[in-house]
Amino acid sequence: MKRFYLLLGVVAVVAIGFLYYSANQQPGGPSGSRAAAVPVTAQDSAFPGYLLGPDSAPVKVVEFVDYECPICAMFATVQFPTIRDQLIKTGKVQWRLRDYPLPPTTHRWSHLAADAVACASEQGKAWEMVDALFNTHDWALQSSNPTSVFRGLAQGVGINTTTWDACVSADRYAGRIQASLNQGDALGVGGTPTIFIDGNMLKERPTSDLLQHVVDSLIAARSKKKK
C-alpha cells in the first residue's frame, strides 16, 4: 500500500511540474518558411496590408490573420469591435491587416478567402469583406468549396460580383498574399492571429482590455518624453 501512495505522489509531482512548465512556456517561433511557390514582385512586397485608422495615429498595430482560423474569427467578432470603437475610431491606433494563410493541409480555404478579400479591396471593400467572412464563419467548417458562399457575402456588402469573380478565379493577388506570408515568416509569425504593436510581437492572448492598456501606456510614455 505504501508503494501505491508513493507512486501516486510521484505521478502528482510530475503532473504539477508539467502544468507549471506549460504555464511558463513562451509561444513558439515561426512555423518554418514555406517555399515560395508563387513569384513575388516588388509591387507585391510593397503592399502594406489593409489599413484601418488614420496615418496620424500614434500607435501602429499589425495583425497577421488567416480568415479560416476560428481563433481569428473569435478575436474579430468578440474583441475587435471594442478595439475598433475605442482605439481605431478615436485615432489612437492605425490597424494593418496582413494575410497569413496557413497551410492547406489544415486550412483548406484560407488562400481562397485571402483572394476574396484582396479582390474586394479592388473595389474598396476589403474590411467589409473581412467582417463578412468572420461574422458568417460557418463556411470554415464545411468541406465543400465556399466560393459561392464568398460570392454571396461579396454581393451582400455591395461588391460587383462580375469583376470580383474574374479576379478570384484568376487568383490575381497570389503574389501579394505570398509576399505577406513571407514577411510574416521573416518576422517570426508562427500562427494566427499574431499581433505586433509598434513592431513588437504581442506574446499574450490579445484582448481589447490588454490592447487598450498597452496602447494607453505607449501614448502616456511618449507624452512624458515630450515634456
Next chain:
Amino acid sequence: MSGHRQTIAVLALVGIAIATYLWLHAIGVIGVLQCGTGGCETVQASSYAQLFGIPVALYGVVGYVALFGISIAGVQPALAARAWPTRWLAAFSGAGFLFTLYLTFLELFVIHALCRWCLASAVVITAIFVTALDGLLRKP
C-alpha cells in the same frame, strides 16, 4: 485484491493532469491560443470545445476527479471487499469512454483536426474503462 482500483487511481491522476492542462489552455491561463501551432488550438477554438457554455475539458477534470475519489475510497480497508466502487468506476468510466468516442469522432470528421492531448486523454479513459471492466469480472 483491489489492484485494479489502484491502477485506476494512478490513471485518473494522469487524466486529471491532462484535462487540467486542456482546461487551463481553453481559458487562456496556459499558452497562446493560435491557429497553425497545432491541432489542439483548432479543436479548442471550435464551437464544440464548449458544452452548455462550459469548456469540455472542465467536464474531463470533474470526471477524472470523481474516478480518482471513488478509486481511492475503494482501496481503503473498509471498502476493499465491497463491490460497489468497482461498479461505479465501470459506470463512470463507461460514460467517459462514450463521451470521448463522440469527441474523437468530432475531431476526425467535423473539426478535421486532432489534438494530441485529447487523444492522450482518450487513451487514459479507455485504459480506465478496460481496467474497471476487468475488475468487475474478477470481483473485488
